[in-house]
Each structure stands twice: as C-alpha cells, then as structure tokens.
Amino acid sequence: MTRIPDPAGFRPDRRSFLTGSLALVVAASLPLGSRMARAAAAGPFAPNAFIRISEDGRIVLIMRDVEMGQGIWTGASMLMAEELDVGLDQVEPDFAPPDDKLYANPLLGQQATGGSTSIRADWEGLRKPAAIARRALVEAAAREWKVAPADCTVERGVVRHAASGRSASYGSLVALAATSPLPQDAPLKDRKDWKLIGTSQKRVDTRHKVDGGATYGIDVKLPGMKIALLARCPVLGGKLVSVDEASALKVKGAHAVLKLEDAVAVVGDHYWAAKQGLDALAAKWDLGPNARLTQADIVRGHEEASKGEGVVARQEGDPDAAIAGAAKKLSAVYQLPFLAHATMEPANCTVHVTPDGVEVWCGTQVPTRAQAAAAEATGQPVEKVRLHNHLIGGGFGRRLEWEYVGIAAAFAKQVDYPLKVVWSREEDIQHDRFRPYYYDRLSAGLDADGRITGWTHKVTGSSVMARWAPPGMRENGIDPDAVECAEETPYDLGPVRVSWVRHEPPGVVTAWWRGVGPAHNVFVVESFIDELAHAAGKDPVAFRRGLLEKNPRARAALDLAAKEAGWGTPLPANTGRGIMVQHAFGSFLAVVCEAEMSGSNIQLKRLVAAMDCGQAVNPDSVRAQIEGGLVFGLTAALYGEITLDEGRVEQTNFDTYQILRMNEVPPIEVHLVESSESPGGLGETGTAAAFPAIANAVFAASGKRLRKLPLNLDKASSG
Incomplete structure (x- = not known):
C-alpha cells in the first residue's frame, strides 16, 4: 500500500549519499530546456529528482512537484517505477525540502510547480536517474555473483x-551498490517494454484522501497551537488605524489581538x-490612495493604454497594408476580467517561532519562496526556517504566491506558541492576487475567396512576469506570458503583427491563474478566427482546416473532435456547436461545445475534446485533467468576474x-x-480551451457574438 509519508521525513545530504550507510540516493540533471528556463535562470540549475532506496526495501521518491489534485505524484511515481x-505500489512519494539547488524544475529554473511543466520536466528527469539506479x-x-549484468x-x-x-532484493543490494561508483549513464527502456507508462493507474493518494489520512495545510494540529483569523484593510494600500481590543477579548476563548500595518x-x-473576536473588533482603516477606485476607472485605463503602439512581439510582412487592401475587413475588441483563484482550501499557514528558529506548515507551490518569506518576516536566517510542505486543496496559481506565509509568520512572531493563521472565504477572495484584466484589439482582412490576408493583435494588460520573475522578461520589455498563444498560433495567418502594451492598474496585485497567458489569448484568437469564418461564409471547421495545412497535429486533433462530436449533423432549435483548437503547454487540443439558448440563459449540453499530449503517461489522469480544466474554465466563462468599487473587491x-x-456540468467526452x-502539459489546457468553445457555441445558437467575459447575452454583438 502506498502511503503519504510525513513531510519531515527523508532529507538527503552529501554525506549520506557518499557513504551509502542507510540508502542509495541517485540524482540526475538535464540541461535547461526552454526559453523560460533560460530567461528565468536567476538561480542555479540543480538535479531535479532524487530516489531513496533503504536497506529495508523502502523506495521513496522525493517529489519536487507538489500534489494539489492534478495527479502528479502518481504520474511521477509511474515514471520512476517503470x-x-x-511496482507502483512499492513507491512512496514524499515532499522535497526547499532547495533550488537540488530541486529546481529544469523548465522553470527554480523549485516551483506550475505551468503544466511537471511531467514534461520529469519525462527524462525522473526516468534517467531511475534507470541509472537500476543499473547500479x-x-x-552481478559483481557479487560474478556473472554478467546482461x-x-x-x-x-x-x-x-x-x-x-540466485536472487536479491534491491534493499539487500543497497550497501554493495553504494560503495561503488555510479554508472555515468543507462539506457531507457524501449517503448515496447513499458509495463506502466501508457496504462491507466489508480491515484497513489486516493486512499488517504478517502480515509482521512491525507493532511492538508489547513489540517495541521500541533501541541499548544492556537487559531488566528485575520482581517486585512479592504482597500489595497490602506493601513490599520484602531481596533476595539477589549471587546474582542471579552469573547470566550479569545486570547490576543495581533496587529500589522495593514492587517x-x-x-x-x-x-x-x-471569528467572534474578530467580529467584535470594530477595526477602523485609513483606506489610502485607492479609496475611490472603481471598476470603470480600471476599464477606462486599459482602454486608453490600448491606444498606444506597444512593443512588437512578432512582425512578419506588412499586415496593415494587407488588411487595407482586403476585400473584407474585420476589427474587434475583446475583454477579460480579473479572476480569483477561489480554491477549495482557503489560504492558511501555521508558524511556530522559537529562539532556535522557525517552523512553517503550509501547502505551497514555491517552497523556497515560502521559506524566504518566513525568514524575512521573522528576521531569522533562511537556514533556520524549516518548512513542512503539505498536500494542497487546489492551487491554480494561488500557491505560486507566498505573501500569506509572510503574513502568518509576522503574526506568529508576536506569540510564543504555534499559530495557525486562517483566511476566511471572504478574506481569501477579496485579498486574492488576481488574474490580470485584458483589453485586446484585433484586425484582419479577407480576400474575395475568404482567405486571411493579414492579422494584427494588440494585447493590453499587466505583467505578472515582471513582478514574479523579472529575469523572464525579454530584453525588449515583452512579457512572454502576456503574448503566449497570440504571438504563435497554430494557423498560417499571412502577414502578422502581435504587440503588447503593459498597463498596471491601481488597487490590485495580479498573479498567475490556471491557464495563464493561453487562457486569455486562446479565447481571443479562437473567437476572432470564428468571426472570420462567419464573415467568409465558411464552416468553422473547414475554415480552420484550411489554415492548418502546415500543422498536422493540430489538424488531426481538430478532425477527431469534429468527428466524435458529430459536427454538421442536425441539432434542435436554439442549439449550436462551437469549436476551437489550440497548441498550448506543448499539447494540441480541440474542443467542441454544444449549448442551448433559453432566452438569455446558456445551457451546456455536451463537450467533446480531442487531446494530443504526446505520450500519455497515465491516460486516466489525462482525461481527468482535461475534464477538470474544462469545468474550471466553463465556471470562469459563465460566472467569473472580480470587480472593484471604492477600492474594494465587491x-x-x-x-x-x-x-x-x-447540475450545470454537461457530459464530457475526452478522446486521446x-x-x-x-x-506535453495537461493541467491548464482544458481551462484555456473552455472559453472559446462555449462562446463560439453561443454564437452558433443565438447569432450573437460575445467578446467580453463572463458571457452575458444581453451585452453581446449581433452577427
């Protein structure tokens, strides 16, 4: 039985590796494999995975990637076990400690889980060290038996x-293997010899999530621990003025009131x-410079900024001249709102500050940043901060932020007992770090035969990269995430220009959100492609096929989705099919959505997806990821919107x-x-695909084009 071990378990060091007295530990590294890695390599690149095999036969996979429901512990364990x-049941995944030198993701250049990179990084990064360990x-x-290894x-x-x-278990061979030099290399298995890769396997963490044995950050219990509920200034940039401390402490079970500058x-x-103590606190705030900020101010700021020229990310030919001479010209503005992460598990962190150091218990996608935040907040050196990572009840990019760890540590510094700081649902939503607001302008031309003659796309929005990973910005000032899937589309568009205008709105902090750049740009590009198909008088599938002659993998996914969805077959009245295709996160995905309109109400009837993610490690997990990503994206498409009034999140x-x-989720079919x-990547692909699939289905059913999210038929454009 696979168990979820104590995160305070194995901590490999150089001495134990060299002596091998307890275990054989194998590390392997791969060169940086992407533009993002090269750009963001502010920290050193280090081995990306470790294997521990004990003399008692215990096999532990030290996981760089955190498990937050995406199934990565199962996929990574399958790669190593293969x-x-x-057997997969013989592998025990465990949390890696914070260490960018040992556990950096080679595609991100640091220890982080995100960007649908885990399996892509592990594909050779785990298989190769496992093969070397097996060979050793x-x-x-063979040396002991004086026979040939072959x-x-x-x-x-x-x-x-x-x-x-003769036979010998791995555990019995550990001491012998550890006293000999490790092989420099080992061949990977031929595909025909795989026993696990490509087969559907049960999740290694399911049993303990069902029986209650799995521990999330919010589940942490420590001797003497107390609970703190916080309130932050409702307007970003404001400060705490006063509180009614006496009233709060009258509440039975309330012990202390802790203060920070803005919380x-x-x-x-x-x-x-x-909670009762906080309700009685009657906090008063100086709301600061953003006290009068409204949503209209934010939208107006983006609109004005979008009139600037911006920085060119891609220029091929002269699209302006091509569009000017076109038989038919189209222009459109697309807008996407701020979005919250709204994870099932709200932000929380437990911290115990003692004279000897700091201990932190939380779920985080960035362990080294969380550790550093606790160190900074408490004034302790980083090496005296011990971080215990945990399973995460939904990340979606929220746990790529680390400010909540610093806030919890700053409160915990004021007491001498372990303190669990919890964000209420209201605090978690209103003080989230939000997906950026985007304002995009597009233009294109069509010739007399309905072929695209030129294409321009200007993206306007804030830069998460500039705050989160400044080395990832290009020399010309482009945020590569802001233009991802706009700069390069699957299609042959002829003369093209893609540009970006950076505009940082006041009153909010923007952050990564599941699907990041593609979730924005795929919606805009695929919706506008659909507009062009309609203007050309062509079937949306046929129109796309004509643009994908140089992209056979995208075209194959498109054809499979259309076939399985019964594209072109009759539908009931007020029902339409919308289609989209994307190349994002290294995978190709096409989705058909069927939607029925009842007045202005959108009813989802069916989703059919065709995914080419390359070799599927665990096909069942692939389907689950696409299904979950689609539902997450449909939620945002129909309902997701964060707005501000008087500086406050509404x-x-x-x-x-x-x-x-x-009851709103339609049947979902996923074909591989x-x-x-x-x-390729999986976790964010379905989210990005959901937006245009449903918007194009609504157009097919109603004849109204929705260029602004969330979808609101009363504000749609006709034709």
Whole structure:
C-alpha cells in the first residue's frame, strides 16, 4: 500500500549519499530546456529528482512537484517505477525540502510547480536517474555473483540470475551498490517494454484522501497551537488605524489581538472564538490612495493604454497594408476580467517561532519562496526556517504566491506558541492576487475567396512576469506570458503583427491563474478566427482546416473532435456547436461545445475534446485533467468576474463569486490521439480551451457574438 509519508521525513545530504550507510540516493540533471528556463535562470540549475532506496526495501521518491489534485505524484511515481522495474505500489512519494539547488524544475529554473511543466520536466528527469539506479543495483548483484549484468533480470525490485537461480532484493543490494561508483549513464527502456507508462493507474493518494489520512495545510494540529483569523484593510494600500481590543477579548476563548500595518488578527482556542473576536473588533482603516477606485476607472485605463503602439512581439510582412487592401475587413475588441483563484482550501499557514528558529506548515507551490518569506518576516536566517510542505486543496496559481506565509509568520512572531493563521472565504477572495484584466484589439482582412490576408493583435494588460520573475522578461520589455498563444498560433495567418502594451492598474496585485497567458489569448484568437469564418461564409471547421495545412497535429486533433462530436449533423432549435483548437503547454487540443439558448440563459449540453499530449503517461489522469480544466474554465466563462468599487473587491463568497454547479456540468467526452511524441502539459489546457468553445457555441445558437467575459447575452454583438 502506498502511503503519504510525513513531510519531515527523508532529507538527503552529501554525506549520506557518499557513504551509502542507510540508502542509495541517485540524482540526475538535464540541461535547461526552454526559453523560460533560460530567461528565468536567476538561480542555479540543480538535479531535479532524487530516489531513496533503504536497506529495508523502502523506495521513496522525493517529489519536487507538489500534489494539489492534478495527479502528479502518481504520474511521477509511474515514471520512476517503470525504469526502476518496481511496482507502483512499492513507491512512496514524499515532499522535497526547499532547495533550488537540488530541486529546481529544469523548465522553470527554480523549485516551483506550475505551468503544466511537471511531467514534461520529469519525462527524462525522473526516468534517467531511475534507470541509472537500476543499473547500479544490477551491477552490484552481478559483481557479487560474478556473472554478467546482461544475464540478470529485474521484477518488482528483485534482481535474478536465472542460470544460477540466485536472487536479491534491491534493499539487500543497497550497501554493495553504494560503495561503488555510479554508472555515468543507462539506457531507457524501449517503448515496447513499458509495463506502466501508457496504462491507466489508480491515484497513489486516493486512499488517504478517502480515509482521512491525507493532511492538508489547513489540517495541521500541533501541541499548544492556537487559531488566528485575520482581517486585512479592504482597500489595497490602506493601513490599520484602531481596533476595539477589549471587546474582542471579552469573547470566550479569545486570547490576543495581533496587529500589522495593514492587517489585524484575533487569536482563539478555535476558529469560532477567533471569528467572534474578530467580529467584535470594530477595526477602523485609513483606506489610502485607492479609496475611490472603481471598476470603470480600471476599464477606462486599459482602454486608453490600448491606444498606444506597444512593443512588437512578432512582425512578419506588412499586415496593415494587407488588411487595407482586403476585400473584407474585420476589427474587434475583446475583454477579460480579473479572476480569483477561489480554491477549495482557503489560504492558511501555521508558524511556530522559537529562539532556535522557525517552523512553517503550509501547502505551497514555491517552497523556497515560502521559506524566504518566513525568514524575512521573522528576521531569522533562511537556514533556520524549516518548512513542512503539505498536500494542497487546489492551487491554480494561488500557491505560486507566498505573501500569506509572510503574513502568518509576522503574526506568529508576536506569540510564543504555534499559530495557525486562517483566511476566511471572504478574506481569501477579496485579498486574492488576481488574474490580470485584458483589453485586446484585433484586425484582419479577407480576400474575395475568404482567405486571411493579414492579422494584427494588440494585447493590453499587466505583467505578472515582471513582478514574479523579472529575469523572464525579454530584453525588449515583452512579457512572454502576456503574448503566449497570440504571438504563435497554430494557423498560417499571412502577414502578422502581435504587440503588447503593459498597463498596471491601481488597487490590485495580479498573479498567475490556471491557464495563464493561453487562457486569455486562446479565447481571443479562437473567437476572432470564428468571426472570420462567419464573415467568409465558411464552416468553422473547414475554415480552420484550411489554415492548418502546415500543422498536422493540430489538424488531426481538430478532425477527431469534429468527428466524435458529430459536427454538421442536425441539432434542435436554439442549439449550436462551437469549436476551437489550440497548441498550448506543448499539447494540441480541440474542443467542441454544444449549448442551448433559453432566452438569455446558456445551457451546456455536451463537450467533446480531442487531446494530443504526446505520450500519455497515465491516460486516466489525462482525461481527468482535461475534464477538470474544462469545468474550471466553463465556471470562469459563465460566472467569473472580480470587480472593484471604492477600492474594494465587491465579491465575497460563492454567492457572489459563483462556481459551476454539478447540475450545470454537461457530459464530457475526452478522446486521446495515440502518439509516441514526448509528453506535453495537461493541467491548464482544458481551462484555456473552455472559453472559446462555449462562446463560439453561443454564437452558433443565438447569432450573437460575445467578446467580453463572463458571457452575458444581453451585452453581446449581433452577427
């Protein structure tokens, strides 16, 4: 049985690696493999995975990537188990400690889980060290038996020599293997010899999530621990003025009132005592410079900024001249709102500050940044901060932020007991770091035969990259995330110009949100492609096929989705099909959405997806990821919007920041394209695809074009 071990478990160091007295640890590294890695390589590149095999036979995979529901612990364990020739049930995944030198994701240049990069980074980054470990163990057995390694076989971690009848478990070979030099390399298995990769496997973490054994950050319990509930200034940039501390402490079970410059917390024996104390606190705030900020101000700022020329990300030919001479010209403005992450598990962090150091318990996608935040808040050196990472109840980019760890540590510094700081749902939504607001202008021309003659796309929005990873910005000032899937589309568009205007709105901090740049740009590009198909008088599938002659993988995904969805077959009245195709996160995806209109109400009837993600490691996980991503994206497309008034976020909980209900989710079919290509990303692909699929379906059903999210038929454009 696979278990979820204590995150304070194995911590490899150089001495234990060299002596091998307890375990054989194998590390392997790969060169930086992407533009993002080269640009963001502010920190050193280090081995990206570790394997520990104990003398008792325990096999531990030290996971750089955090498990937040995406199934990465299962996929990574499958990759390691495949090359190590052990069963998936023999592998125990464990959290890696914060260490950019040892555990940096080679595609991100630092220890982080995000960008749908985990399996892409692990494809060779885990298989290669596992193959080397297997070879080392087999060679150790062969030396002991004085036989050729090639004459030995392995099954479920047992090395056998058929001719002599000898066998030895991996655990019994650890000491021998650790005292010999590691092989410099080892061949990976041929695809025909795979036993795990490409098969559907049950999740290694499911049992403990069902029986309650899995521990999330919010589940942490420590001796003497107390609970703090916080309130932050409702307007970004404001400060705390005063509180009614006496009234708060009259609440039974309330113990202390803790203050920061822009936040206050009440400490209680339990959550309810802390909440009642906070309600009685009557905090007063200096709302600061953003007190009069409105949503109209923000939209107007983006609109004005979008009139600037911007920085050119891609220029081929003279699209302006091509459009000017076109038989038909189209222009459009698309807008996407701020979005909250609204994870099932709200922000939380437990911190214990002692004279000897700091201990932190939380779920984070960026362990080293979380550790550094705690160190800065408490004034302790980083090496005295011990971080215990946990399973995450939904990340979606929220746990790529680390400010909540610093806030919790700053409060915990004021007491001498372990303090769990919890964000209420209202605090979590209203003080989230939001997906940027985008304002895009597009123009294109069509010739007399309905072919695209030129294309321009100007993106206007804030830059997450500039704040989060400044080295990732290009020398010309372009944020590569802001133009991803706009700069390069699957299509042959002729003369093209894609540009970006950076505009930082006041009153909010913007951050990564599931799907990042593609979730914005795929909606805009695929919606405008649909507009052009309509203007050309062509079927949307046929129109796209004509633009994909140089992109066979995208075209194959498009054809498969259309076929499985029954594209072109009759539909009931007021019902339409919308289609989209994308190349994002290294994968190709096409989705058909069927939607029925009842007045201005949109009813989802069916979704059909065709995914080419290269080699699927765990096909069941692929389907689950696409399904989950589509539902997440449909939620945002129909309901997702964060707005501000008088500097305050207007949405507070799931009554005002609505989530797609179970009865609203349509049947979803996911069809996989058989492929031997290296794996692409999964976690964010479905989210990006959902927006244009449903918008194009609404147009097909109603004849109204929706260029602004969330979808509101009353504000749509006709024709």
